[in-house]
Each structure stands twice: as structure tokens, then as C-alpha cells.
Amino acid sequence: MSRDDVIPILYEMALTIGGEVSLSPLLSRTLQRLLYFTSFPAGFICLDLPAPSDSDGGFLPVRLDAAVGDYKLIQHIGNVLQLPKQLLLGPAVRLDGQAALLSALPVLHNVYQAFLRLPIGRLGAIILMAPRMPETTLPLTLMFEPIMAHLEKAIMLCRHHDEYMSQLIADRQQADTRAEFLALHDALTGLPNRGLLLDRIHQAMAMGSRNGQYGALMTLNVDHFKQLNDLYGYQACDQVLIETARRLERCIREGDTVARFGGDEFMLLLWPLPATQKDAAIQAEQIAQQARQALALPYRLNGRELSVSCSIGISLFRAHLDTLETLLRNAETSVYQAKAAGRNTIRFFDPEIQTVIMARLALEADLERAMALNEFRLYFQLQANDQACVTGAEVLIRWLHPKRGLVSPAVFIPLAEETGAIVAIGDWVLEMACRQLQVWQDQPKFCHLRLAVNVSAVQFHRPDFTDKVSGLMARYSGVAGLLKLELTESVMLDSAEQVIRKIQLLKNLGIRFSMDDFGTGYSSLAYLKRLPLDQLKIDQSFVRDIASDPSAAVIIQTIIGMAQNLGLEVIAEGLETQEQLVLLKQYGCHHYQGYLLGKPLPIDQFEALLEQGDLSLALKQAPI
């Protein structure tokens, strides 16, 4: 053995190993230099060899950490392979004639017969392979011992370095993510900042230009925030701002944005809103009200309760009709108007919208009080059949406002449905109808009359609706068979199964059901077949046009035919002329309601009408 032959190789190997700081290049460069020096054409490294056992069948599951020189083997880097333990384990060895042992490897050309095994301490092994044992007079199994010891340490150092670098990269990514977040968000509250909000407004404007929907930009300032700061200090007020952010987030819809512009100035982007200005304003105002109410709840600061209010300005926008700057300016102007109006209030930038909203708010407030002030009245519009017999009446609600006069149901019913007041109103109407039916039970002239009561979809879908009606039936015994509930097709927009179950439950008590406004809405024959109804009510719009519009006549005939097939009674509402009556009779409709027979009347006038018997004249005059 010549020292001059060995030292240069060890020297370069040591420098190669020492020059790497990461595991993967360390292993592949070490392998490469070993191949270079020894003339073995291929080799691989497995680290973390498992301890052999008697049951391993002579093979060890090992991860291939590096491979050089064999293309197929290289494809397995990182995979766990089953390799002969006779190949991997044991001291350094250089063996020829080992084709059988080496044939267990997944290699490209199964040509390997010779191998050199170099253990890397207890960490793993290097296997160099060749089709023919490369010549050498050097003691390869001995001379690489110091290099392998050096490599073992280098592997451990590289692993530490890789872990450190991975952590460093993860930390940096986290920092980058955080920086990215902070670039677009407010550091204190985590809400989107001005930049992000402006970007989203642009997007909303772009989308709005396609579908015509409105959006709203709402500026919200905490009232007297400077005084709060002075009084409670910045830290406490920061907590107020954070809590305000969370409360506002709970008020908005999915897709809306709450942003903080700084200080106590919050911006809410509401998009999409309806495509009509009035509806958009109403929806924006409702969200603003929710925000105002959410912020009105007491804040807890260091064990003390703190009350705050806010001023909200709203500016509606659609597409790019306004510039972004104008929109922001309008929103800010409106919040100053809100502050000027005494704070804790909401103002729209557009005075016309503000007027509409104010009117609506006033109506809403009046409506809330109407029940308590006994402002609702019930009117009765008679229903009769083609035998000139009055069969009953539809109960209609009217709101008699001391200042507004008689408010149209078309105005206050939708509002009541939006605010939820419809439930109390509906309950009241239902109870009044039951009470009237019970009153009539003692009057032979009226005891056969049925009353039809409209039930709103909101009321019907309340979970306690059937319980309430059952309770009424228990209180007003004997009226169930005379009560008819009129539903609209909109009830079918919810679970049909549930609707059917509820109707069936109440029908079991004797209550009848009519489908109101039939033909204007869903009108699904499939659902109609499944609903346990008693009556279809042809909408007045078709009745109005029956003589003038052939399609209306066809629709009525179709509805009547459909009802006959399903065994349902048909009633036409909005009957106003003899001509309409003649046609309805001709088409097979036998029940009617409308001004031709009688307009809605208070109960005393209704009873008087029936007693006069004028009704029979109109009916009898119509040719059958």
C-alpha cells in the first residue's frame, strides 16, 4: 500500500464531504467521488438501517437515500425498498461473483456482479456496484474508514442544518404570509384595510356593471371616540375597536366586507344588493340597523361596562356611475350628516333615499305600535256559490292609522313580513276569525258561514304554527269545520314534505285549506297533486281579464279542469262584472268572491248586508 496513492484520494474525499452543508448533495457528491475514484459505475446509500430480526426473511425495509450511476435505481430515491440484509449489513467488504445477491435490486441493466460495502458508522451503508470488479491494489475496505467516520458526522451536521433551514424557510414563509396579510389588513383588528377595501369596491363596481345590482358603502364612526380615548385610555379603546370589528363582522352577510380605515372609522362594503334603488336602500338600512344595535350592546372593559353608539353614513353605488373618490366622499359626507343629526343614527347620502328610508322607518315604527293601539280592523268580503247562497267570507285586515288614515295592506303586509310583525298580526286575525265564527254559532242565520283567513308563509313556517292553531281550535270548539286557511304558493318554496305534514295535521282537526292567488306563482301540478287542499282560488288578475284576454280565459279553464281532476273546489276572486260571472259559470267555476257580490265590510255592515238579502239579486240576474 502506497501512502501517496491513498492520501490524495482521502484528501479529496474529505474535502468533498466537508464542502457540503445539506444532506442530499452530501450523499450524492460523496457517492459520485467514490465512483470516480474507484471505477465502480454505480452505487447507493441507505441511512437509518433497521435492526435485523429472525422474521425479516433476509430482507430489510430501507429508504433509498441516494443513488448514482443507475438510472432505474435513481428513480427509487426516497422510496422504501426491500433489500437483502446480507448486502447492507456487516463490516466493509469487497466481493465479486455476487450476481444473485445484487439481482434483488431494482436496477436498469441486471449486470452487477461485484460490490464494495462501506458502512457509515452505525448510520447506514454505502454500496458501490460493478458488472466486473474494478482492479485495484489499494485496500479499499480499510482506507475509506476515516472517510466514513467523517461522513457519519457530516450527515448528522447536514441533517441539523437541513432541519434548521426547513424551520428557517417555514418561519420566513410564515413571516411573508404575515407581511402579506398586514399589507392588506389593519394590524389592530385584522380587518381588511383601505387598500383591500378599495380593491373590493372596484370588483363590486365591475360586477355591478354586468348585472345591474346596487352596492352600498357604509361609513361607521364610533360616537365621541376621542372623549372615550381621553377617559379610558388608548389601550382600553383599542379593545373597543377590536370588539367593534368582531361585532360588525357578525352583522354582515357572506361576501360583504368590513374594513377599518384607521381611528374609529370603519367601512362596510355591502354587495350585492337588489337591482332597484329603493330595495337596495332598504336592505342596506337593515344591515346598518343591525350594526347599530350590535354596537349598542354594552362593552366590558376591565370589569366595567361601557356603552357606545355609532353614526352611520350610507352611499349607494352601481357599476362605475360614480368614481371611487366620489363614492368615498359621499359615504363620509353622509356620516357627518348622521353625526350632525345627533349621532347614534343612520343617514343616506342621497336625500331622496333618505326620505324614502325615513318614511319607511316611521311606518315601521307605527306598525310596531299598531297592535297595541288597537288600530287594526277586520273586514269581511262575502263568498257565494252559483246557487246564490252565501257560503262565507274572506277575512281581510285593514290598518286604520289615526294620521295616515286607512293604510293599504299592499303597503303594510310586506313590511310586516320583513320585520316579522306579520306573525303577531296573523295570530290576531286568526283568533278574531275564530271568535267571530263562535259568535255566529248562536245565530241560525250565520251559523253555516265559513271564514277564510290568509296565512302568510312567514307565519305558516313558524315551528309553533300548528300548535297555535290547535290551541285556538281547543279554545273555540266547533269552529274548525268552518275555518278555511288560505295559503299562497310561496309556502311551497320551503320543504314540501313539511308543508304537507302541517296541512294534514290541521286538516285532521277539520280545518279546510285553500290555495290563494293560484296561477300567479309556482303552480306546480306535481306539488298540487300532493297537497291535501280543498280549494283553489283563481287569482283576480285572471278573472279581471277573462272577457278581454283569451289567454286569461284559457288559464282559468285550465285551472278549473285541473281542480276538477284533483277533486278540488274552485273559487274565483275579484269578480266585478256580470260578463265575468257568466264566463266563470260557463267554464265550470261555482264559487265567487268580488265587488259584484259585495265589497269588504266591517262585521256589522257585513251582517247587515246578509240580512238585507241584496246579494241574491246579483247572482240570480246572471244567466246560468
Add this chain to the structure above:
Amino acid sequence: MSSGGMVYFSSFDMEKIAGLLSDWRSECPAMGVLALVPEAEKTQVAGLQIHFRQRKIPLCGAIFPQLIYGSEFRRTGLCLLRFDSMPYVALHDDLPGDAAEAARIIADGVGPRLDDDIPATLFLLLDAMLPNIGSLLDELYLSLANRVHYAGVNAGSETFQAMPCLFDSQRQAGNGVLALLLKPHPGAVLEHGYQSGEHSLPATSTEGNRIIHIDWRPAFEVYRELVLRQFGVEINRDNFYRYAVHFPFGIVRANHSTLVRIPVMLDEDNALFCIGEVPAHSMLTLLEAPRVDSSATLETLRLGLSQLRGKPAAAGLLLFYCAGRKQHMGAEAATEELRAFGQLTGASGVAGALALGEIGESTLWGYPLFQNATLVTADWGSGQ
């Protein structure tokens, strides 16, 4: 002069060349040609390209200091070697300096064209001025591994002046690589037979093919002392190239197949330029170049060839002979070595060139190495 698919023209007689191409194409319609051009005829390359373009025959080639045909070195003329079917050829004249990136570009072209059931040889013709050929080979081996055999030579000027020495039918380029994928092809063998010296010193500072310091001292200073001490020859700047070919460095390997690096230039900082990269921290030994075992060299080549083929049948052989080796051995001895090579291998024809560095495997499926002072040979046959 002709031997199957290898033909030597003593001059660029385009009429004769046209006749040959016409004959070849009638035999092999999908043919292509590898042209070996001596440095003295480098101006003829453009005309040759036009000639091939006009006939729409694929062409690739390189310029070498001299040609080899039969048992003679030739300074003029032209060797045309026919591919019966033109293989994949890529002339990379814009390779990045980073060896890994350059290897990836070459491998990306070659990889998809490999069928692992058919033996293939990646034959590289490189500009000798490339400073990182060893690293390029290392990286190619990491990428393509044993999907191909590796062989090749350096082209260029014997005076080491930059020159566009690689070409195809469209372009002529320097500082690049012409990659040929020959398949089926069993590879090439190379051998130098130089004996290594006893004393080694570390190349303490290198940069590509430039040895800056040996043993922490300016490289030329140490080199001069070594030569003087070991061989009694005084080398100075004036006689450097004349003597340096006789005293090359060896990079020691464990199986004694020392890699030869011939110093070919000196710079003002007393750094030595070699043909071929000297890896950083290499341990260098000064080779006793005069002791070239020529017969052992030739026997190794013969054995290697028969192992590659799996049969001893003689065919046309490609032979590249290191220019430094010829200079060291002398023209007469080198020519004699050529003659002995032809006899020993029984080749039906031998064609090639004087090369400025060689690539090959010293054993079957061996690690690809960049060498100096060697003979590298491969079957040409008629099937290429």
C-alpha cells in the same frame, strides 16, 4: 480512399464529394454524415455546409488539429463518415456556465430519445476551450446515469486559439458541445498507458482547467521545480509548450487509471492551463511521461473493443488520438502506434482525428472520465 461508410478525401473536391453523397444516398436514403476536418482546412467548412444544405443531407462535424485515416495522420483533406440513418444530433453553442444547468439542457434533449432496451452511446464533440468538461460529465452522469455509454473528444486548434470548431449543416460554433446519440451502439474504450509518479502534491487552488496554486505556491513555480528535480529538465516560459507535453500531471484514482492533464498554457500569474478540468483540491502527481506503455495501451483497447462488441469481428473503427500524446511520443512513434492499432484490432478501416482531450470509460459500464493523452476508439461499422 474508402472503407465502407468511412471515406477520406485528400482535398475538398466538391465534385467527388457530390458523387460519393449521391452513391451513399441511393444506398441509404435516410443517411447523414459526420465530417472530420483538419485545422488547416477550416475555411472549407462553410462551403461544405452549403453543399450539404443544397442536397438536404444532414451534416455534423468538427475541426481537429489533424485527421487520422488508416495508419496515418493527415493535415489536409476531409473524412466523411456515413450514418445509415441520421441519429439525434444537437449543437449546443449557448450552454450556461453552470455545469449542472448545461448538463440538464443536453440530457433534456437526449432523455426522451432513449429506449432502455437498446444500448446507446452519447458521443460528445466538445470545444477544447470549455473549462468545465469534467463537471459537465459528472452532471450528465447524475442525470442520465447508465442509460447511455459515454464517449467523446475535444475539437479545436492545436495552438489553443479560440475557433468555431463544431458545426452542423446550418451553423458553425465554438465554446459549445455537439451531442450525438448513437444507437444501437455499445460504447467506446480509452486508454493512455502513462505511468504515474511517486510524489503527489495538492492543487490547492484551481479554477476550471486552470491550476493556480500547487502546494500553496504559484503552480508554474512548483511545476518547474518538480520537472527539474525529477527529470533534470529546466522549463521556462519560452520552452514551456515544447516540454510540458512530456511532463503532464496525473490525477490519482484508486484503480491506478490515472487521469492525465497536459499543461498547455501559462498565464502571467504563473498559473497553468490544462486541457480538461482539474477538480478543486485534486492531488496531482507528475507523470513520467516518457514511460508510455504503448503495447499495453493497444492491448487494453483491443480487449475493450471485443468486450463491447461481445465478439472479435473487425469493423470500421473510430479512433481519436490525443494531440499531446503524439507530441510527447513523436510523430514516428505515434504513427507506429497507429499502424499497430490497425493490425491488432484487425479493423477494416480506421478514421478519426488528433484530439485535444478524450472522454470514455476505461471498463464496460464504467464511470465516464475526461482524459488527456489517450486513444479513444469505438466501432463505427455500417450500422450507425
